[in-house]
Amino acid sequence: MGLFYSLNQVSMRTIALLVVSNCFMTYAWYGHLKSNAAALPLWKLILISWGIAFFEYLFMVPANNIYGKREGFSAFQLKTIQEVISLVVFGVFAVLVLKEKLQWNYLAAFACILLAVVFMFYKKG
Numbered sequence: 001m002g003l004f005y006s007l008n009q010v011s012m013r014t015i016a017l018l019v020v021s022n023c024f025m026t027y028a029w030y031g032h033l034k035s036n037a038a039a040l041p042l043w044k045l046i047l048i049s050w051g052i053a054f055f056e057y058l059f060m061v062p063a064n065n066i067y068g069k070r071e072g073f074s075a076f077q078l079k080t081i082q083e084v085i086s087l088v089v090f091g092v093f094a095v096l097v098l099k100e101k102l103q104w105n106y107l108a109a110f111a112c113i114l115l116a117v118v119f120m121f122y123k124k125g
Contacts, residue, residue: 013063013071014073014078014081015081017059017062017063018059018063018082019089021057021060022085022090023089024055024056025060026089027093028049028050028052028053028056029049030093030094030098031097032045032049063078064082077120077121080117083113084117087110091110
């Protein structure tokens with residue numbers, strides 16, 4: 001029926017690069033919440049986060065520009081993939097690093113987002 005792309009059409013390079021880029025970005029945005037960063041001035045936290053985010057771009061730009069478009073993903077599909085990866089990476093980070101509890105409503109919300117992926121990649125026929 002063609003609900004999803006077959007596995008041989010999905011670029012694992014794109015997905016792998018997006019996972020790596022999201023690991024950097026999650027740490028840049030939220031890593032200071034776990035550390036003793038509160039003692040640092042805000043301008044230093046911003047510069048540190050920008051420095052970490054630089055590496056995110058080293059992976060994100062090739063994932064989207066070089067591999068994503070070449071593999072036939074639309075811009076909407078690339079963004080949807082990125083958002084799901086971002087939520088998975090953040091979820092793991094929040095539970096393992098920030099020691100947040102994973103609640104049922106978070107899982108329900110994530111299931112709704114996964115439903116959006118089904119619609120994004122739905123192919124007629």
